[in-house]
Amino acid sequence: MRRLAFVVLSVALIGAVGVSEGVAGQRATGKALIVALDQSDVKTLDPGRQFEYAAQFIDLNCYDTLLASKSGSELTTYVPALATEWSVSKDGKEYTFKLRKNVKFASGNPFTAEDVRFTLMRLKNMKGNPAWLMDPLKEIQVVDSHAVKMVLTEPFGDWLALLTGPNSGILDAKLAKEHGASDSATADKDDKAEEWLNQNSAGSGPFVLKGWLRSNAIKLERNPNYWREGPKVARVEIRDVPSPATQKLQVENGDVDIALNVTPDLIAGMRGNKNVKIITGQSLDNMYLGLTTSAQIHPELAKKEVRQAIRHAIDYDGILALTNKQAVRGPVVYSVGLLGLSQADADRLNPKQDLTKAKELLAKAGVPNGFKFPLRYGTGPSPVGITYDSVVQKIQADLKRVGIAVELVPEEFGVMMTKYRAKQEAAVVSYNTPDFIGPSSWVGQMVLHTWAPRLHYDSPAAKELANKANSEIDQKKRVTLYQDLIKLLLDEGPYVMLVQGKVQVVTRANIEGYQYFPIGHARLLPVVKN
């Protein structure tokens, strides 16, 4: 009897292996587009609440905004989407939008101005993670069924940029309200639509959300009522694959069509493989080194010459080598590709490694023999494709050459963030990803709020420049102002810029039309699977 059991088990085992070989033979040949994406940070897909990478991807494809960036390389040129034309008042506080007629949501409900009003007020009133995006908004008026007027509290140069983000995707108000959505002043308590919106979309975009199995897959289907020519693929399945190496194997084997998280080192090993294509896009994500300017926390780092010295001591090329040269670098934490900072500008303004100058600056600051400081950073991957781990070890080695001893303090990322926000750190290595694609996002964090207070950087001159540039409507004037600000930051600021990653996406050779976009990965509308 026992022997029989043993025989049965062996047969089952051999059978299973045989089956898996057979199943392995069936590759992804169906008409659905299979995408591999790390979804471990996703908490919700509700456009009014989400603020995570993978969720942005879904909302970018299921919802339309009023206007959109022309392409991944022309981010600040806008083209009409749900709005056909717009104008700004002279004082910069009033924006009027004419809306597109004869557009239907995926549900069949007609798109009107009320949907715009509802969406933005809900975003603001739910006080969720992205609610602050609507801070400049004072009120929205429905002028008629296809026109809205937005009144801001004060002029803001990036208001249009805010409206292009996936969080500003317009909801089907009627459908959403049926499922508990609310835009009331107490929407944070009244709105009950989150769970429904996690499994369904209420938008007008090219795709419709058909379901989300956590840690497993998100499914999208083509929107039959799309107001433009619809997507070429009928279904999209976005599988949760947290390991980049696994994604590489899957795309090489043909089990997935598009892999979004493959790291630069893995990609280097894929060059020459005829079955895959590597698509490179410039991301706006940064990794930077932040140094405190407070003498109480660290007297040496508080001296601006010391910070300048550190900027000159780091081997930037070496750090870029860690990314297999798949990265660029701006002078401060302001991304290349934004208004006022082209690659040529960056090459001009970037500090260069110069050990002699670094030592001179240290001597001038009164610490010719160096000093030491603790450097805190988070364990795990960063958004720029290489780990913090490798970069900080490089920094430690570089600074040692000018006599500065860096003590590495790794911590679990959440823990590191908590301490960083508590404003007690001498030095951190952290990241930045765009909240929206407008220069004020970076400048604001560098100078006005977020990082500046954590590093005790409080400079009236910088703040004045920043505010002026942020509220300036004339784009040309903004360019000059931002460049002045960058120069000021290079002189006295607390930031040492390390890496601005290029993003590399791997697709099968039979996939066409994939174009990288800095927020939300990509629009899948033009993608074709041959």
Next chain:
Amino acid sequence: MGRYIARRLVLMVVAALGVTLISFFVSRAVPTDPVVSNLGQIASQRPEIVKAFREKWGLDRPFHEQYLAFVRNLARGDLGTSINTRRPVATDLAHFMPATIELATAAIVFALAFGLPLGIFAAIRRDGPVDHLARLVSLIGVSIPIFWLATVSLVLFYATLQWTVGPGRLGPQMDAPTFVTGFYTIDSVLDGDPEAFWSALAHLVLPGLVLASSIMGLVTRVTRSSMLEVLSQDYMRTARAKGLREVRVVARHALRNALIPTVTILGLAYGGLLSGAVMTETIFAWPGLGRYAFQSVITNDFPGIMGVTFVIGIMYVVVNLVVDLLYAWLDPRIHYA
């Protein structure tokens, strides 16, 4: 016997509560503010957003109140809502637990399928080549770091040799079967979907074998040593003297008693598998309990942590109870009062 089970069940609940007490202190110690892992950089600076978040999750109440609220809800069968996934912890567990249990069961099946016969033959042909092979295999099995084996086997068998399917629970084109038990193998049968069934089975092979490697060694060794012990007993000599064929002798008399220590080891191993498959689950993209537990810990998802540790504690105790009952069934000399 009934009274014994009842008493053990009561102790089980007590033990599980004790486990939650430990988790309570542990999650108290983790200095991650849930606000950090849930709100973006700018959102966490806006007081009204932070306030709305804290109120929503009851984080504005003192810690002991949160714990008491947890226990009170527990009595009602409510495990709270996870801050990470925004849905009831019970739902999270209902989805992630079966995935891990399915994997653990596959591992046990493989371990038994290889380890049991190996151990038996090693004992029968003691000091022969099979015995030495068994010893070598089992010692190597318990010495391999699982995270390393998982990575290497995936590259070797999936990427290079293409002998097995890839990571995940199902093939890339397939829909998950309708959720009844959460076990893809069972649910796909209930759905009447043979393709999903075979795919689910195929996806269990490699991660199951990887996990099995560590316990297979134990199974072999323990089976062998207890078989040896039993084979040398008096009643065995009597059986042989009675003239029965040796194989029947082994099967009927020896194995039953020899299985007792094996059952213990398996019981302990099951518990270890259930709680510790973090690395295997990450490398194989397996949406299970280990990964969920890890995420909860590092983001200080208090309800998540409490729910997971409570449930794992209970599972452990249940497995122990089952093991003890199996003891009694296997060895009629053992009685529980």
Next chain:
Amino acid sequence: MTNTHNLRKTTVAEVSESEWRRVWGRLSRNPMAMGGLLLVLWWVLIALLAPWIAPYDPIGQNVMNRLAPPSPEHWLGVDGLGRDILSRVIYGGRVSLPVAAAVVILAAIFGTLYGGLAGFLGEWPDEVGMRLVDMVLAFPALILAMAIAAALGPSIRNSMLAMLLVWWPPYARLARGQVLALKASDFVAAARSLGLSERRILLRHVLPNAMAPSLVLMAMDFGNAIIITAALSFLGLGAVPPTPEWGAMVAEGRELMQQWWISTFPGLAILTVAIACNFIGDGLRDAMDPRLRLR
């Protein structure tokens, strides 16, 4: 009186000593166990002599030559920061081996004392004590370790602490079982009848004999401890970079499948040490098995 006292001492002591010598005799005739012992000693030697035998500085970076495969200059290849893997593997032992040893020894000492005491005292201290052991055993060990490391921050010291907290219960259980068996044995009855105090009996007679199975467990646990230390570093909760530690090195290579040497060699280091320890433990178990004595 003095004479009898000496006699007592000698009798008990002699029994233990000759017993140990017999165990060693059997162990030394077991080729796998001796092989394991040699392998462990070899690793210890390598770790001790690291500064003299490692060809390169284990934390010396050479970013321009990163991810180079094994070659005559770098026998085991080079990692993502251009560091020589052979040197890092050699130095890695200096972290993993002492940590594992410390955890096992401390856990064994604490666990044995705890369990021995519980068994010896019996009744409610035993009940309560063993319930606590059950509770700690019921707690998912890895999760506890992760939580502690997350709370205190990644470091070797904290991962040691985390491991200690979950490592001692098996020793407690084992010691308690042994003590209970011994308590009822003739051996202890004899000591009692000679008038020795309870404490004396416990410390000089019961505990040393209770430790025998613990030693087997310790030998095999050592291999396990190396693996768990590596696992914690693999998860980012152990050694602080740039310190070379085998588990952390495997983690670095995890997402770099093309550069198989980064994960493979440190993995082999862990594997060989663990195998060696298990061989020793296995041999020790056989050597101490009373039944085998007859063959």
